[in-house]
Amino acid sequence: MKNDLFLRALRGDEVERPPVWMMRQAGRYLPDFMKLKAKYDFFTRCRTPELATEITVMPINQVGTDAAILFSDILVVPQAMNVPFEMKMGLGPWLENPVRSAADVEKVVVPDVEQELDYVMEAIKMTVKELDSSVPLIGFAGSPWTILCYTVEGQGSKSFDKAKGFCFSQPEASHKLLQKITDTTILYLRAKIKAGVDAVQIFDSWGGMLSPTDYEEFSWRYIQQIIDSLKGEAPVIVFGKGCWFALDKMAASGASAVGLDWTVTPELARKWTGGDITLQGNFDPSRLLSPVAEIERRVKEMINRFGKNKYIANLGHGILPNIPVEHAQAFVNAVKNYKS
Numbered sequence: 303m304k305n306d307l308f309l310r311a312l313r314g315d316e317v318e319r320p321p322v323w324m325m326r327q328a329g330r331y332l333p334d335f336m337k338l339k340a341k342y343d344f345f346t347r348c349r350t351p352e353l354a355t356e357i358t359v360m361p362i363n364q365v366g367t368d369a370a371i372l373f374s375d376i377l378v379v380p381q382a383m384n385v386p387f388e389m390k391m392g393l394g395p396w397l398e399n400p401v402r403s404a405a406d407v408e409k410v411v412v413p414d415v416e417q418e419l420d421y422v423m424e425a426i427k428m429t430v431k432e433l434d435s436s437v438p439l440i441g442f443a444g445s446p447w448t449i450l451c452y453t454v455e456g457q458g459s460k461s462f463d464k465a466k467g468f469c470f471s472q473p474e475a476s477h478k479l480l481q482k483i484t485d486t487t488i489l490y491l492r493a494k495i496k497a498g499v500d501a502v503q504i505f506d507s508w509g510g511m512l513s514p515t516d517y518e519e520f521s522w523r524y525i526q527q528i529i530d531s532l533k534g535e536a537p538v539i540v541f542g543k544g545c546w547f548a549l550d551k552m553a554a555s556g557a558s559a560v561g562l563d564w565t566v567t568p569e570l571a572r573k574w575t576g577g578d579i580t581l582q583g584n585f586d587p588s589r590l591l592s593p594v595a596e597i598e599r600r601v602k603e604m605i606n607r608f609g610k611n612k613y614i615a616n617l618g619h620g621i622l623p624n625i626p627v628e629h630a631q632a633f634v635n636a637v638k639n640y641k642s
């Protein structure tokens with residue numbers, strides 16, 4: 303690997319400067335991405351290895367991040383489980399018949415992932431070739447809870463109250479569903495590692511919707527199963543939005559790194575995670591709307607506070623579509639130019 307900063311930071315090795323990548327870096331703030339978006343619908347882009355490869359390497363060539371993340375979506379997993387998500391223009395994920403009962407859960411299957419999601423594995427193999435050992439490739443999956451949120455709600459939501467209602471009124475059916483998603487996710491991430499990704503990230507985007515007690519029951523225990531199952535196979539990064547209350551568990555889970563949203567200070571994050579694990583984050587994505595000089599100043603301050611070792615610079619959630627590409631470049635360059 304020509305640039306192995308990201309992998310070194312995951313191992314906790316000394317580095318000259320922290321590596322940098324951005325969640326959702328293969329996305330709509332890139333003008334070239336928008337050109338492909340105009341020509342092909344979302345899941346066509348995901349299912350066509352040539353397109354997924356082209357989009358995955360865009361931010362490497364155009365923004366200069368130290369790692370690539372495969373262009374795909376967390377919802378390809380439920381799709382393979384007999385839960386046929388679509389992506390609707392202006393609305394986002396859409397499921398005609400959401401899973402709302404024990405009988406619905408029975409129809410959800412644990413698939414042969416190598417077969418059902420072969421297009422993902424093909425995209426990984428093609429991307430690995432295209433990257434030619436320039437930077438590592440990250441694979442990902444949604445957490446079981448976050449996938450359940452969309453599967454029960456049928457679309458995005460501000461509160462995911464239908465998903466929570468399902469868990470709280472039908473705990474047995476909800477745990478059955480969570481276990482099926484977990485089993486599939488383990489097979490899926492294992493297949494991705496076999497196909498060539500260098501690390502994997504679990505996105506628990508809606509973990510923060512749950513109280514700490516419910517988080518333990520409906521989200522964390524399944525994430526822990528995934529981490530346990532992948533032990534020794536590849537580094538795992540666990541990211542939970544709004545999950546500051548679980549940072550201690552995440553740090554003790556066997557994961558290689560813990561991803562942070564922007565609502566926690568570096569000092570508290572280090573304290574709650576015990577000071578020894580690699581942390582990733584946590585620039586407020588909206589702060590990329592600040593003038594470039596302000597972005598540079600805040601990036602320097604962020605690294606000073608996290609420290610340059612055991613740290614991966616990133617945003618606290620996905621990059622927003624309205625970020626000027628020059629500002630994304632300024633963020634990445636500010637990390638690359640960091641001197642303590």
Ligand code: CP3
Nearest residue numbers: 325326327328329344371372373374375376394505507620
């Ligand atoms: O990070 C990357 O650059 C890799 C690609 C990636 C996408 N989705 C592409 C995408 C990743 C890692 C995801 C993860 C994902 N998808 C999450 C977890 C991370 C997070 O942001 O919380 C979630 C919750 C989803 C579900 C999803 N996919 C939603 C809610 C939407 C619609 C809203 C939105 O952000 O646009 C998507 C669509 C989607 N996934 C787009 C992209 C680039 C935009 C739609 C398009 O390009 O047509």
